[in-house]
Amino acid sequence: MVDLLRKPFGNHGKVHEISPQSAGWRYVGFSLYRLRAGEQAAEVTGDREVILVMVEGKAAFTVAGQDWGVLGERMDVFEKIPPHGLYVPNGSDWRAVAETGCTIAVCSAPGTGGHPARRIGPDGITLTERGKWTNTRYINNIAMEAEDYCDSVLVTEVFTPAGHWSSYPSHRHDEDDFPRITYLEETYYHRLNPASGFGIQRVYTDDGLLDETMAVKNHDVVLVPRGHHPCGAPYGFEMYYLNVMAGPVRKWRFIAAPEVEWIMERDAK
Numbered sequence: 342m343v344d345l346l347r348k349p350f351g352n353h354g355k356v357h358e359i360s361p362q363s364a365g366w367r368y369v370g371f372s373l374y375r376l377r378a379g380e381q382a383a384e385v386t387g388d389r390e391v392i393l394v395m396v397e398g399k400a401a402f403t404v405a406g407q408d409w410g411v412l413g414e415r416m417d418v419f420e421k422i423p424p425h426g427l428y429v430p431n432g433s434d435w436r437a438v439a440e441t442g443c444t445i446a447v448c449s450a451p452g453t454g455g456h457p458a459r460r461i462g463p464d465g466i467t468l469t470e471r472g473k474w475t476n477t478r479y480i481n482n483i484a485m486e487a488e489d490y491c492d493s494v495l496v497t498e499v500f501t502p503a504g505h506w507s508s509y510p511s512h513r514h515d516e517d518d519f520p521r522i523t524y525l526e527e528t529y530y531h532r533l534n535p536a537s538g539f540g541i542q543r544v545y546t547d548d549g550l551l552d553e554t555m556a557v558k559n560h561d562v563v564l565v566p567r568g569h570h571p572c573g574a575p576y577g578f579e580m581y582y583l584n585v586m587a588g589p590v591r592k593w594r595f596i597a598a599p600e601v602e603w604i605m606e607r608d609a610k
Contacts, residue, residue: 429458476509501579504577551567
C-alpha cells in the first residue's frame with residue numbers, strides 16, 4: 342500500500358514532489374515550493390502540462406522565454422481572494438523569482454499539446470458557496486472542466502469553515518465509465534488556520550479493503566487513488582485544500598457512498 346499521507350520535506354524550498362511513479366498511479370503530479378524573497382524555482386514540463394497556482398505571495402514568472410510579469414495578490418491563503426496562476430503546456434519550461442515570501446503549487450498531468458501558455462485568474466474565478474448547514478464550504482474553481490485550455494488536469498481549491506465538513510457527502514470517482522462516473526486520481530494539499538491546528542481526512546472504499554483516517558496538519562498532502570475521501574475541520578480550525586485531479590477523461594463525475602445517499606437526496610430538495 343502506498344502511503345497516502347505525505348509530510349513536507351521541510352519548510353523551505355521544494356517541500357513536496359509527488360509523481361505518478363511515487364504515488365503508484367498514472368496521471369496526477371503535485372509539487373510545492375515555499376520560497377523566500379529573491380529565491381528562484383524552475384522546471385521543465387516534459388510530457389506533462391502544468392498549472393502553477395500562487396497559493397500566497399508574489400513571484401515573477403517566465404514561461405518558454407516569455408515574461409508574464411509578477412503574479413500573486415493574496416499574501417495569506419485564508420484571505421480567500423481568487424488566486425493567480427499560469428497554464429504551462431507540455432514541452433515547455435518555466436521559472437519563478439519570488440518577489441515576497443511565497444508558496445507556489447505545481448499541478449501536473451499528461452499533456453498532448455496544442456494549448457498555448459496562458460494566465461489563469463484572478464478574473465473569472467469567483468468564490469462560490471456549496472453545501473448546507475455544517476456541510477457548507479467555499480470553492481474557487483481554478484481549472485475545472487468548463488475551461489477547455491487543458492488536456493487532462495483539473496484544479497480547484499476549497500475553504501472549509503471550522504466545525505464543517507467538505508468533500509462530503511462522501512463520494513468516489515474511481516471508475517472509467519463516463520457519463521456515469523469518471524476515473525480521477527486526486528491530491529489534497531492542506532492548510533490550517535491557525536497553522537498549529539489539524540484536520541481529518543478519511544479515504545475508504547465500499548468493500549473496506551482501503552480504509553484510512555488521517556490527521557492532516559499544515560502543508561500535508563493526501564493521496565486519493567480510489568474510494569471516498571471526506572474531510573473534517575474541527576471546531577476552532579479553518580481548513581483549506583488545493584485539489585489536483587486527472588484521469589483518462591477530463592470530466593468530474595462521481596457516485597455517493599451508499600450510507601450518505603439519503604443526505605444528498607434530502608439536500609437536493
